[in-house]
Amino acid sequence: MKRARVAILISGRGSNMAALIDAAKRPDYPAEIVGVLSNRAAAPGLDIAARNAIPTASLAQSSFADRDLFEAAMTRVLESWKADYVCLAGFMRILGEDFVNRWLGRMINIHPSLLPAYKGLDTHKRALADGATEHGCTVHFVTPGLDDGPAILSARVPVLPGDTPASLADRVLAEEHRLYPEALRLLAIGKVRFHDHRHRSDSHPN
Structure with a gap:
C-alpha cells in the first residue's frame, strides 16, 4: 500500500x-x-x-x-x-x-467548535456564554477564509451543567484526538475530496 x-x-x-x-x-x-x-x-x-x-x-x-x-x-x-x-x-x-x-484541497485543520459556529478563538468560552447545549469540533479543508472551508467530519459533545471553558475543552479535545486521524484517513484513501470553497465531494470506491 x-x-x-x-x-x-x-x-x-x-x-x-x-x-x-x-x-x-x-x-x-x-x-x-x-x-x-x-x-x-x-x-x-x-x-x-x-x-x-x-x-x-x-x-x-x-x-x-x-x-x-x-x-x-x-x-x-x-x-x-x-x-x-x-x-x-x-x-x-x-x-x-x-x-x-x-x-488547496490538500491542507486540513481541526477547529474546536461545530463550524460554522464560533470561528476563531475562545470557542469554549463563547459557547458557554451563549448558553449552548451542544459543542464539539470540526475537521475542515483550509481555504483563504478563517475557519471557512468545507467540513470533512465533526463530533458533538453535550454542554453539561457546571461546565467551565476548561472542562468543556477537555471533553472536546478527546473527540479531536479521535476525529482528526479518521478525517485524514478518509482524505488519504480518496474517500473525501475538496470540491470548491463551500463543498466537498465524497467518492464511493467499489
Whole structure:
C-alpha cells in the first residue's frame, strides 16, 4: 500500500499532532507523517516528533521581512519532505492566500467548535456564554477564509451543567484526538475530496 505523505504544522504542544503520529504507526493506516514544522523553536511538539524519529523544522516569522517570504520558506521545507498533504495542529498563524491556494484541497485543520459556529478563538468560552447545549469540533479543508472551508467530519459533545471553558475543552479535545486521524484517513484513501470553497465531494470506491 502506497501511503500518503503528510506534514504537520504546529505552534505548541501538538496533542493533535501526537494523535496523528500514533494513528500512522498502525500498519494499515494509509498515511505516514514525514515531517513536523513549527513557527516556534520551543514548541514542545517538536520534541514529541523527534522522539518518534520524525524530521522537524522551525521557522520564526519574525526572522523574515514579510509573511510571503516566511511562507515561501515554509513551502521549501514542506516540498523537501515531498508532502502530499498538510495538517494544521494548533498552528497559531493566519496563513496567506497564496500559501493556502498552493495547498488547496490538500491542507486540513481541526477547529474546536461545530463550524460554522464560533470561528476563531475562545470557542469554549463563547459557547458557554451563549448558553449552548451542544459543542464539539470540526475537521475542515483550509481555504483563504478563517475557519471557512468545507467540513470533512465533526463530533458533538453535550454542554453539561457546571461546565467551565476548561472542562468543556477537555471533553472536546478527546473527540479531536479521535476525529482528526479518521478525517485524514478518509482524505488519504480518496474517500473525501475538496470540491470548491463551500463543498466537498465524497467518492464511493467499489
